Every structure is written in structure tokens, then in C-alpha cells.
Amino acid sequence: MLFLGEYEHTLDQKQRLAIPAELREVMDEKVHGEGFIAAPGTNGSLWLWPEKTFAQLAQSLGGSLVSDPQLQDFERMMFSQSARVPLDSAGRVRIPERLLQRFGLTGSIMILGVRDHLELTDPASWKREQERLQPLTEELSRRARLAMQAPPHKAQT
16 A cells, blocks of 8 residues: 555544545555554654554554663653544544644645655645755655665664
């Protein structure tokens, strides 16, 4: 499954955001679940992960009964700031107010398809980010190729 593209949609009065049909169509309920997990992204925007993808990523962190303090800090921040956001029959998700406020989302929202997740940001921020990244396209591509050639990183024990 690949999420691709950028879409500008409006948050309604009930804090619901319509997920574009093109994005919903690539999801298989049996594989990806019935909705999304809204979670803080590493780039300062709100990310939407298909619920089963998020669960698989969370499980890959391993058990947390006795774990590294940095992992505990990450888990505390990530999971406490996340929320289940199921798709309704009209293909919308209701974003909790606390997440809308934290990420400054109101009115128009850009929905970005970013491979295995969606990113939500305001249109002005996305425009600034595009302007910042455009001159770096060649360098970003070079670094991505190098990263793909590097051996997988193993977690420290």
C-alpha cells in the first residue's frame, strides 16, 4: 500500500476531516484496519497511520515492562498523545480537539500521502516546506539512495 498525493480539505464543525477516496481505496480493512491512529509526527505535523500498521510498528518496539529509559520516554510521549480515529460511513475521521490545538489545525488542512502514512498540516506551512525543500531535491535524493544502500540499523541493547 502506498499513500500518495496532496489534498486540501476542510475540517467541518464537528472536527471531522474527509479522507480522500483515492487514499481510502488503497486500504484493505483486513490488512490495515477500519481507521487510523492519529499520532505526533517526527516533523511537527500530525500523522495518521492505518491502525494495524501502527500496531505492528508499536509491537516492533518490543516489550516495555523493563526497557531503556529513552524508549520509555518515547513511548510515554507517543502513545499518550495518540488517538484512535475510525473512519465513519462517509469516509471521515474526527480529530480530537487536543490534537487540533497542538498541531495548529483549523479550517483548511493539507492531507499528504507519505508512503505508509498520512500527514496533516496547514496549507501555509506546507507551502513554506515545499519552498524550502524544492532547491534541495537533488541532495535529498542522493541521501535517500545512500540510506537505502546502508545496512539496517540494529537497536542497541
